[in-house]
Amino acid sequence: MSKLTLKQIAAHFGVAVSTVSKALHDSYEISESLKSQIKAYAIEHNYRPNRLAISLLNKNTKTIGVVIPNILNYFFVQVLFGVEKEANKKGYSIITCSTNESFEKEEQTLEFLRSGAVDGLILSTVAKGGQYKVHQKLLGQLLEDGMQLVLFDRVIEDVACDKVVVDDVEAGYKATKYFLDTQCQSVAVVNPIPESNISQLRIEGYKKALAERDILFDPKLIVDVDKQTDIDLSLSFLLNYKTITAIMVLDEITAVQVMQIVRTRGYHVPNDIAIIGFTNGQLSKYVTPSMTMISQHGSYVGETAAKVLIDRIERKDGKMPFKTKIIKTSLLVRESTKPRL
Template sequence: MTKLTLKDIAKHFSVSVSTVSKSLHDSHEISDGLKSKIRKYAKANHYKPNKIAQNLVNRSTKTIGVIIPNILNYFFVQVLYGIEKVANERGYSIISCISDHSLKKEAMTLDLLSSGAVDGLILSTVASEMQTNKHIGKILETVDNQIPLVMFDRVLDAIECDKVIVDDFQAGYKATKYLLDTGCTNIAIISPIHSTKIGRLRVDGYKQALSEKGFAFDDKLITPIEPKDDLEFILSFILNDKNIDGIMALDEITTVKAMGIIMARGYHVPNDIAIIGFTNGRLSKYVTPALTMVSQHGSYIGETCANRLIDRIENISSPGNFETKVVKTSLIVRESTRKLPMV
């Protein structure tokens, strides 16, 4: 069945397309009798307005584009949930895209979404300040095209826009300090985000906590990993150091996998090795023992991003005057770490 168009209705009544459009929008310019006939005919024949055409006329899509590096990371799932919640409340839809840690894919997605498909963008980039000026230029093109942009978590200092970030230095410091306070003295880090600014900030927080307790930093305890790496093989090298009594893994999936491998090798968690991870997702709650995690409050970050972007789109925010919102983390203590000694 062919979809009924404004042109079809206009031909049926021998009137202009403009007259049909005005009738369907209850314009006072059209007589009540003709409006009633046109509207009844449209309803009886299941007419549906062309939203894309309307958006082109109104220069508004009521849609937000969201680009994230990875959908398997529960933190990004939480952020998407927060964005979706606010978007629905404020009458917007979202188009979510995954860059899969690819600069090329992120650039292609930016081109697609900034060509008129959305009113604004929320981006957690895979680029780093040192990676490529060309890619930073691609993001700057989006801003120059007058498309409001909010960056979160993985942001670039070179881009002037609103940003929502986690206090990653404090998060690394807080997690390390807790392990030290419970008696750990030799803490290894497993980092799947070693090339990102947030990964470096968490390690900087780790160094600060060690320094305050009088422990020397040993870079051999920092283990970067890639998605294709064999974590069991890598952990075997870490566990060769019999003094390791604490591990901090910088994302949830790595934390869960690491604990399974450690326990399968006969270690007790937390008595032999205590474990802390990042992102307080469902996995960390329901494994045994339940994992102590750093919560980054992803849903709140998503809500903050969406509200800030929509304010920009609707000119509620003042032009320029970009803000960077820093979100503090929380340490959710569970069974994978030792208890603090009684004072």
């Protein structure tokens, strides 16, 4: 059976579609008798309102688009949890899109969402290098169209919009300082996101902590890995280069990989090599030994981004200044690190 429409109800009663809509919304403009008849007919024939049509009429979908780079990354899962929690409180739904670290897919996703499917957008971009200019233009067009936008985590600084970022410099500094405070003097970095601006910020914090102890920065201790890299081979080169006493790994899954590779090569974690990873997921808690992590508080990042976006959507105040919210990180000490005597 085809779905009953407002137009069909209007034809049955010989009235305008607007009259049916007003009756179903209990408008005072429609007589009580006609309202009762229309409502009874709608219930009898199992009428369900077309939400999209109503949204288009109201120019408000009560829907937020959330675009993330990687659905398998626990940080982004937590961000989604936070966004949905806050959106539900405010009566909003969310459409979630994962770009799988593809710039082309991100462009296609933004073009789709630009069509009017959502009132606002929360985005962590995969754009890098020369792609920033392309994205700046596309995001600028979205903003010109009236789309409300919040960038989070991986942001483009030159885009005039609200932003929610993790203090990645502090995070890299905090992890490195902890290593140095626990007598790990030779600290390496394994970077699985080498072209991301957040990895550079974390390495900036790493360099800052080294400089405070008058330790010279050695670029050979920064190991960039990606999907095409043989991580076993890269770690072999690192471990053969010099004695390494600590490794900071810039995501959770790679941190677990690094720990397993290090252990299979006969090193004890943490007695020989201590390890700190990023993003406090379930994996890091239940591996053996459990892993010391930098928590980026993804759920709070999501809640904050949703609050900022919904506030801007509902206030519709173009003069409200854009905000950048900076979220502090926490170091969660577990078994993969320990003080050295």
